[in-house]
Amino acid sequence: MTKIIKTTCSTCGPCCEVDAYVKDGKLIGVEGARNTPMQTGGLCAKGVAAAQYVYNKDRILYPMKRIGEKGEGRFERISWDEAYDMIADNLLRIRREYGGRSAVFYAGYSKWYRPALLRLSNAFGSPNFCTESSTCFQAAALAWRLVYGNMICRPDLKNVKTLLIWSSNLYHTNTPMSKMYQGLKERGVKVIDVDPRHTVTAHDADIHLQLIPGTDGALALSMAQVIIEEELYDRDFVDKYVYGFEEYREYVQEFVPEKAEKITGVLADKIRLAARTYAGGGPAGLMFSASPIVHHINGVQNYRAVFSLIALTGNYDIEGGNRTQPGPASPVNEFGKIRRFDGEEALGQKEFPVWFDLSCDEAQCINLADSILEEKPYPVKALFAMGLNHRMWPQPEYLKEALKKLDFYVNTEIFMSESSYAADLVLPACTSYEREQVHVGGGGRFFFSNQAIQPVGEGKNDIEIIMDVFKRMKLQDHTLEDEILEGGYEAYMEHILEPSGLTLEELKSHPEGTSGKNLILPQVRTYEKEPFHTPSGKVEFKSLVLERYRDSHGYDGLPVYRDFREDPAVDRKEYPLILNTGSRKPQLFHSRLYRMSWLKNIEAVPLVEIHPEDAERYGVKEGDTVKVASPAGEIQGTIAYNIQGQPGIVYIYHGNAQGDANELIGRDYLDPISGFPGFKGYFCRIEKAGKDV
Amino acid sequence: MKIRFDKEKCVGCYACYTACIAEHHSHEEEDAHSRRAIRTVTEEAFQKNICEGCVHCGLCMEACPSKAIYREETYGLILADQEKCTGCGVCQEVCPNKVIHFNKDGKMEKCDGCIERRREGREPACVRVCCIGAVSME
16 A cells, blocks of 8 residues: 655755655655645655665664774664763763863754754853854855844745846756746746856846856946946935945945946946846845855855845835745744853854854854864864764865864764764664654745654654753753753644644644644834844944954955955966856755765766866867866866856866865865855866876 | 657756656666656757657657557557567667667667556656646646
8 A cells, every 4th residue: 555645855955845655664756745835746856866865775774883993984883872871971071071162063964953953052051053054054144134134035926026036046956946936937027147157047037147156246236336326226215224325335336337247247238237127127026045155255245235235226125025024924933043052152253253243043163173173262072963064164075084083973864974984973863754843834834744654774853862862961960951852852843833823733634734823914114113133223235243343354344345366375377267166956965965876877976067168278078087176176077068157167066075076175265254165266277187197 | 648848948957857767766776767868958158958758759669660669558658568679779760859768688668658657547757746847748
């Protein structure tokens, strides 16, 4: 008998609702969920290959402890009980010897258990709760908060007349959103797409601004110049609610379209057309993207320039603009509600003070390797990690080596990854098919993700692991406190739902999902009722938070544009090409899916995508094995021609063990505000492999 | 009911390509290949990959000298009888979408229209997975 079970895919981020087909306890197929309002029925390549994910030969089946040297990757099976004792003994010993801050609590993929892990970190007394957001998304949120003081406001897609998509190839990033995008087109919404490549998403747009990677700031400032010059801006809104407009107005004069054309590669007339369409074709929404803009060394400032366009044109918090709350919402517990213990200096606090001033309730661990190796700013001795993957960092081998120097390191993972080789202990996590979860969807809707199959091996739900570890440590140290972590997983799910007015039982009885009972109605123009949560109480075109660090850190209050190509440290004759890494591919997700042959076999990996003109210039051709060298390192890859990108720019997807593009990015090549690496704007050269052997 | 493919709509997400493998193979078959094929189409300053599949047009059936390809009656699907296949390759040559493969024994392999799913009242895996209607039923 085949059963269809309503559950979720969490292979990447968005947690699409799926129908899992289960026969004799085995997952035999996965399809996009039917009969739910949020899913069109389709799915992406990653999700539909679920069987190779769930039953992958790399799955960790049992708790295992290290038997070889650190980094060797030799382990033997132990019981959960022994594993918990090891964790409690070691973490508490290290806390006694070096203090709570010497332990880092880290959340990589998946992300769903973060609030529980933050609770554990707080109870332990460590300020160092860190996540993969040290190189993803958080810098975008930071850029937004510097301007508007709140969480990123998404475009009100239902009501937009113009949509400005800034660096998101959504057909490939989030394939199930394709129908939404096509729906906009059918409704006659004008789409402006900003992307260095002529992607399928750009191809379907009305206006495509094909800029050189990393020049987003110059392009946005130039659009602002046009909008102000032609008096297309919202004077009333700006007069009343914007701080620093006069200085901003003066600054954008440096970016008249003819000058911006030289910087960005986008024709002046196209910049004007886009500016007029966005400012004049309102209401207009701006679709945000997590990382492409902030994976540049001027990323936060570039994104501030982009985000400022919303307020400039009066599209902030109006119907069809970027809204604080475009639909109904239902209150919930946990995500975004747990404050990080900040009684001690956290990792990254001195280098990246703005990250902490506008707290996102996590530390910035981009320099984790230095903290371990050089004990900066103080010794880091223990790492309690879930889904830690060194390939997230630039020059990942450096961190992989550093992990061996830890006194105690435990990684909870779905797969035996290279990042776990240095661990003293590895714990088996579950996929979303093997556990239950309460999901908070958009519009005040909730749905329950059922457990479709028994855990593979002795795998456990991450939150249950966190709760078990907490309880085991509490046996030895009665000062640890957290009621929620003591209550068990069922109670935890009830706790998430509690403010919504729903019970877990009610939610489970609605397989298609259901609305919270306590609903907050959609809002517009919230700024009329309360000031912006910025130091000035206004939208800050000139940031007073950044100004605090003008002398100490060299930050500018205005969204200034600094061109990465002017970096005097790089000899451009030696490295003439721009290197852009990690642009989304529909079949891959960072490093984790290379182990799924159906997806990996789609194309050669790593693929070095270049324009045929560059191939001719550098004497290589399609299918050649080449060496790609940057000031930071070198890798080998296979050449593929791709005219979606422009000559002079090389595109490589990251995270492959046979050649990781992240090795090419210098570990000190960071945005000084966020600490994010310049993954999408560095330099390289290509040559036929073996040339100098 | 025919399976249609709209190459203009296709955005090269590989979902149908992968769904086809997942439908016909166990997760342990690492080298399993799809019965759909990835092809790059190029225009001025633009290229994209598309995943073409069999639309059961019947050209291969007409060309097959061994009568190893036939039209199944219930759903009108064009199916292969591998017993009769001599591996001559004529079908591959005439296929307008280039979606006929030969397995390691030299026998032709093609899309079976997910006939098992059809019998259960489900649409083919490629149709079901496609988010934008590039693969559809007519």
